[in-house]
Structure formats: C-alpha cells, structure tokens
Amino acid sequence: MFTPQGPTLRELAVQALSSTMRGYDLLAPKFDRTPYRTPDRVLEAVAEAVRPLGPFGRGLDVCCGTGAGVDVLRGLCRERVTGVDFSAGMLDVARGAHTGAAGGPVVDWVRADALALPFTRAFDLALSFGAFGHFLPEERPGLFGQVHGALRPGGLFVFPVGAPPAVGSRAYWSLLGFDLAMRARNALWRPPFVMYYRTFPLAGVTDDLVRTGFTVRLLPLEEFGRRPDGSPRVRLVVAARA
Known part of the structure; x- marks a missing residue:
C-alpha cells in the first residue's frame, strides 16, 4: 500500500479522519492500487458461479x-x-x-446512496463486492429492501461472504483490532467514517434477507x-426476489 503508486500514510490518515463519502472521494485516484480493491480471483469465481443462473438482461453493481x-x-x-455509488x-x-x-x-454510472436507490423493478441481477462493512447492522434491512425494490420479480441479488477467521488466529486479532480502533475513532471524532469487518455475520445477513422478502441459497x-x-x-x- 505504501508504494509510490499507492496512497501514502498521510493520505490514508486524512481519509480516515474524513467522512465515509469524502474519504473515498480522496482515495479514489489510487484505490485500485490498494488491497481494498476486490481481488480478480474473487471477481472471476463469482462470475463463473453466477453465469449458469442466467440469462440476465440488466445488471446493477x-x-x-x-x-x-x-x-x-x-x-x-x-x-x-449500471454502477451506483455515493462517491x-x-x-x-x-x-x-x-x-x-x-x-x-x-454501461451507466449513477451517483446515489444505496439506502435510497432511484430504481424500481429495473434489474434482473444485482451484485456487490466489499461494501457491506460501510453499513451498520441496523442499516442492513434498509439496504436489502432497496435492492429488493430495484429487482424485477425473480431477480437475483448475489455477493460473496467469507468464513470468519478462527478465534485466536492472526487474522482474527487483526480484524478485531481494526474494528475496535474504528469504534474509538468514531466515538472521538466527527464526522464518522463507517468501515467495520466484523458486522456482517452470515446467519444475521441471511435472516435479514429472508425478512426483506428474498429466498436465499448459499x-x-x-x-x-x-x-x-x-x-x-x-x-x-x-438471494432471489420472489
């Protein structure tokens, strides 16, 4: 990350002390040269898994x-x-x-908040990569409701979810430390920067999708x-809109 092509430590610090939207506006020119970009391996695996579920006419990222x-x-x-983002x-x-x-x-690009999508029954397929840490658990039903409303009947909402790291592993402590640091930052500094790694458990996510009106397969x-x-x-x- 700290290479001549990627963001500097100072740039990351400025981003972290900004709002979520402003932080991504600042990071955008160098975002694809950071570890935050979804790896091609994940993108390709999702594409191969989704392809047999089609055909699809219109898609939303x-x-x-x-x-x-x-x-x-x-x-x-x-x-x-269509790609939609608030940044x-x-x-x-x-x-x-x-x-x-x-x-x-x-290909269309639309600036909008995912909690207020300007679409109604417009898409056959919606997907998302790496964004759910920017939504607090209490916001998940609203987010899923917006995607549900943007899909046509029978449309699919797909996204990958990794298994949580083993308790006590290096990855476990790393993610826990990041989330605790972010909570401390948001308690002491405004505006908040919402980004957490441990707020998207598969069981809770599945329950929220079902309550929103989706049928879910894993x-x-x-x-x-x-x-x-x-x-x-x-x-x-x-997740399929019935």
Whole structure:
C-alpha cells in the first residue's frame, strides 16, 4: 500500500479522519492500487458461479466503487449494466477506466446512496463486492429492501461472504483490532467514517434477507477451499426476489 503508486500514510490518515463519502472521494485516484480493491480471483469465481443462473438482461453493481463489479456484470448481462455509488470521486475513476465495449451492454454510472436507490423493478441481477462493512447492522434491512425494490420479480441479488477467521488466529486479532480502533475513532471524532469487518455475520445477513422478502441459497465457491471442519471458506449468497 505504501508504494509510490499507492496512497501514502498521510493520505490514508486524512481519509480516515474524513467522512465515509469524502474519504473515498480522496482515495479514489489510487484505490485500485490498494488491497481494498476486490481481488480478480474473487471477481472471476463469482462470475463463473453466477453465469449458469442466467440469462440476465440488466445488471446493477451496488456500491460499485471504481467499477470492478461492473466488469463482471458486462460479462453476464445482455442489455444494460449500471454502477451506483455515493462517491463522486470513485464514479469519476470508474467512468474513465470502464467504458462499454462495442456490441456489449450499455454501461451507466449513477451517483446515489444505496439506502435510497432511484430504481424500481429495473434489474434482473444485482451484485456487490466489499461494501457491506460501510453499513451498520441496523442499516442492513434498509439496504436489502432497496435492492429488493430495484429487482424485477425473480431477480437475483448475489455477493460473496467469507468464513470468519478462527478465534485466536492472526487474522482474527487483526480484524478485531481494526474494528475496535474504528469504534474509538468514531466515538472521538466527527464526522464518522463507517468501515467495520466484523458486522456482517452470515446467519444475521441471511435472516435479514429472508425478512426483506428474498429466498436465499448459499453456494460454496470451491476455488477457495474448505476449512478444517469441512465448511467452505467462501460462500456465494444468492438471494432471489420472489
């Protein structure tokens, strides 16, 4: 991260002391050169798992950032693909980096809050990568309700969820430390910067989706292997609007 191409420590500090939206506006030009961008391996695995569930006409990337998920949708949808994000800076980078290919689906970029999506029954497929840590648990039902309303009947909302790290592992302590530091930052500094790694448990997420009106399936992404207990390291949540 701390390379000539990526953000400097000072830039990250300024971002962390800004609001969530302003922080991403500032980070946008260098975002794709940080570990925060969803790895291509994850994007490709999701695309391969979703493709047999189609065909799809129109797709929506919820909290699209710099547009990595839009590229996935362009390979899955025939008519139109829309990326939506609340950060003008991230959308500017996305527009410059991801233009629609000749003969492919039309690509749109929309600035909007995911908690107030300006769409009604417009899409066959919605996906999201790496954005859910920006929503507090009490906001999840509202977020899922907005996506539900944006989908046509039978439309799918898909996203990957990794298994939590083993208690006591290095990853466990790293994520716990990050979340505690962020909570302390938000208790002492305004405006808040909402980003947590441990607020999106699969069981709670599934319950919220069902209460919103989705039917939910969980597909293992076998490319990422299994844990010692045999459970998948990464699952794909496939939520269908009835």
